[in-house]
Amino acid sequence: MTGTTNPRIAVIGAGMAGLACAHALRQRGLSPVVFEKSRGIGGRLATRRTEHGDGYDHGAQFVTAREAGFTALLETLQHAGAAATWSPRLPAQAPRPTHAWWIGTAGMSSLVRPLSASLDIRLRTTVSALQRQAGRWELQLAEQSVETFDAVVITTPAPQAQALLAGASRLADALESVAIAACWAVMLGFDAPWAVPFDAARFDTGAIAWIARQSSRDGLPGQGDRWLLHAAPDWSTAHLEHTPEEVLVLLQSALATQTRVALPPLSFAQAHRWRYAMTTRPLGQPMLAEPSERMWVGGDWCLGARVENACQSGLAIADAVAASL
CATH class of the missing domain: 3.50.50.60 (FAD/NAD(P)-binding domain)
Structure with missing residues (x-):
């Protein structure tokens, strides 16, 4: 060339x-x-917007x-x-x-x-x-x-x-x-503030690995108390072929169990499967x-x-x- x-x-x-x-x-x-x-750029640097304009950073x-x-x-x-x-x-x-x-x-x-x-x-x-x-x-x-x-x-x-x-x-x-490990992501919107004393948390055990309050992220559009959770890699792999509806039910229950705080009524719930989410064994060279x-x-x-x-x-x-x- x-x-x-x-x-x-x-x-x-x-x-x-x-x-x-x-x-x-x-x-x-x-x-x-x-x-x-x-339909958009960024890959896992993605921002999902609902039909009401609420934003969720559901990837990285x-x-x-x-x-x-x-x-x-x-x-x-x-x-x-x-x-x-x-x-x-x-x-x-x-x-x-x-x-x-x-x-x-x-x-x-x-x-x-x-x-x-x-x-x-x-x-x-x-x-x-x-x-x-x-x-x-x-x-x-x-x-x-x-x-x-x-x-x-x-x-x-x-x-x-x-x-x-x-x-x-x-x-x-x-x-x-x-x-590369998979990850199920769940976006939740609550009618009332969820009474937990933090805006983000990691979990070392259980079905859920990470949760974050989306309204704590300055500039991310939306109303109400919105949360994003990532399921743990092992859980995501075990439930990889489940439907989004099945995943929503299971992870909402896991969320209440792991935080020990009841969830307020939901205004929005959606699950997204990242089939290739996190590298667990890299190549070992830049390309x-x-x-x-x-x-x-x-x-x-x-x-x-x-x-x-x-x-x-x-x-x-x-x-x-x-x-x-």
Whole structure:
């Protein structure tokens, strides 16, 4: 591809990894095309809004920064009004956070929205297959159309990337070592304030791993007392194929049991299954690459479970792609 004028680069996935990569490529004067099967950007940095306009951050609850590069990005987002620190009331016995908790100012999706500016993003567009033809990549779209690109970057969860790569690239085999846990998320709205003395809490045992009062997150729109809970990985795996309605009943009961505080009457309840929520066994390197085939694969699952890991992987891929042009 060296010497190619305006090479066509496809980025599959519009989560943090894909958008960080595409944004970095755009800053280098390239014009990547981002494909996202969902109706919005952000992946697990998602903000769900109900028909009444109430907001729930039902994926990643906050991000932390350990490295200088991601710290600088968060500070830039803060100066732009897109990011803020979050210091919810925690249970009295809970340990204090070691690193600052960062959230989006209008929901977690605010953290990636500035990265998407000026990008060509195709929402609700599923890439169903890849095929190498005459030194280029043909992307089969679910709409039965085909688009051709000089280079492809895949930033979907590892199992989805492996399915796309199967039969198309030998990189598929390397993804066998990655493990990602599922998570059921439940969004609850109460008619009256729920009388617990905290705004967020972790649980080491039981069906529920995390709960957070959404109204404690400045800028997240909504009325009333709204809560988000994440089920524990083992529980989520055991109930992975249950219906949302079944999960709602089970986790509402578990919530009252684990907090020992009765729940007020509900005004809203909805469950969402994150099939690939948290990396439990990462790849151990920032990306997979086959430069001779112009193929790069990455995501948070390369380095760990944090959003920062996704950003690191996306930026490493952007550097590798740019170096190959």
